[in-house]
Amino acid sequence: MGTSVLVDAQTKGWGTDNEEQIRQAYTDVKYVGESPNLPSDSSDHVIASYCLDNDCDLLTQDKKAYTPWLDQGVDKVHISIFSRGKQTIYLVQKA
Template structure:
């Protein structure tokens, strides 16, 4: 099981109210804009490369992020699920780490 997650830029406001849930699910939490995670404004390809290199899942409000991530030749498949259970204005999605077609 993956024990690391990256919080995408679109989810930074959401994480403030949901930090405890994410901490229950993950040992290491990276946040876009905080070292060593990608800088704010980084594109989906950069986010995908970071997740591949660190083998971490991604929490994002951008359900189309997988389109650019799939351009990474080492990523052959992406598993996406709804992550937030609340009725937030914007649903959060969890993208599972998968390298060379294997979900971890």
């Protein structure tokens, strides 16, 4: 795991409620929609570019959020379940 993680817009409510759990794994937690560079309506491709350019992992509820990473030349991604509950939260990382 890296030291930074980005929480996507659909997962923001969960991320806010569970930030303590996230901070056990990451020192830097960012949210889509809290930066002018990443408005809340950012596409998966924009989010993937941001994560790759800034060496951060992604927390999402979107099972297919990894595909833009592969589209941008990454050969491998690691997808795991970060949390289960009402919602399954996936962790996407460059492998």
